[in-house]
Amino acid sequence: NAGVTQTPKFQVLKTGQSMTLQCAQDMNHNSMYxxxxxxxxxxxxxxxSASEGTTDKGEVPxxxxxxxxxxxxxxxxxxxxxxxxxxxxxxxxxxxQQNEKLxxxxxxxxxxx
Amino acid sequence: xxxxxQDPGPFNVPEGAxxxxxCTYSNSASQSFFWYRQxxxxxxxxxxxxxxxxxxDGRFTAQLNRxxxxxxxxxxxxxxxxxxxxxxxVGDNYGQNFVFGPGTRLSVLP
Numbered sequence: 001n002a003g004v005t006q007t008p009k010f011q012v013l014k015t016g017q018s019m020t021l022q023c024a025q026d027m028n029h030n031s032m033y034x035x036x037x038x039x040x041x042x043x044x045x046x047x048x049s050a051s052e053g054t055t056d057k058g059e060v061p062x063x064x065x066x067x068x069x070x071x072x073x074x075x076x077x078x079x080x081x082x083x084x085x086x087x088x089x090x091x092x093x094x095x096x097q098q099n100e101k102l103x104x105x106x107x108x109x110x111x112x113x
Numbered sequence: 114x115x116x117x118x119q120d121p122g123p124f125n126v127p128e129g130a131x132x133x134x135x136c137t138y139s140n141s142a143s144q145s146f147f148w149y150r151q152x153x154x155x156x157x158x159x160x161x162x163x164x165x166x167x168x169x170d171g172r173f174t175a176q177l178n179r180x181x182x183x184x185x186x187x188x189x190x191x192x193x194x195x196x197x198x199x200x201x202x203v204g205d206n207y208g209q210n211f212v213f214g215p216g217t218r219l220s221v222l223p
Contacts, residue, residue: 031209033211035213040215041215042200042213042214042215042216043157043200043213045210045211048209048210050209088154090156090157094209094211096209100145101147101159101162102147102157102159102202102211104156104157104158105156106155106156107155107156109154
């Protein structure tokens with residue numbers, strides 16, 4: 001049982017380049033999330049999707065776009081990467097029911113030069 | 114004021130010690146509460162959910178005080194393997210909005 005699979009694990013970009021982070025879950029979860037984690041700041045929500053076909057902004061959405069391709073997959077796109085987007089990115093999923101926990105992917109270490 | 118605040122840490126304790134972490138949250142409508150553990154450069158993993166009546170899992174005890182909007186985690190008989198960052202997480206009534214505290218780092222020393 002793979003859980004939440006996130007790719008790539010590492011990526012280095014130059015300022016202005018674009019890329020897409022992929023995330024898939026095999027737990028039939030309704031809700032999926034993208035977080036970024038910076039030193040001393042904890043995890044901050046970028047975007048989330050409560051169900052297939054819906055997406056909503058989180059705390060720090062600027063510079064990002066997302067696509068909920070189907071129930072399993074939720075991708076995060078950086079159209080024009082900036083050094084401020086250097087961070088560790090985590091995808092997560094949840095059943096969407098009250099008191100249900102989050103399951104995380106293994107993370108993507110992104111550096112923008 | 115941050116939505117979820119935790120002890121700043123780090124906590125450096127000897128093996129066998131008892132250590133307590135504190136967490137406060139600002140949204141009185143919050144309905145679900147968790148402690149996650151995060152090892153260096155790894156994803157957060159659920160340590161335990163926190164229930165209103167308090168709950169225990171081996172050496173770990175979690176308490177919730179809704180009136181004070183306060184959550185605690187007690188670790189007894191600390192092991193070297195307990196060294197990690199502990200994240201307090203608070204969820205809303207719909208199971209969709211999770212807010213993370215900044216984490217408290219624990220180092221258990223031999």
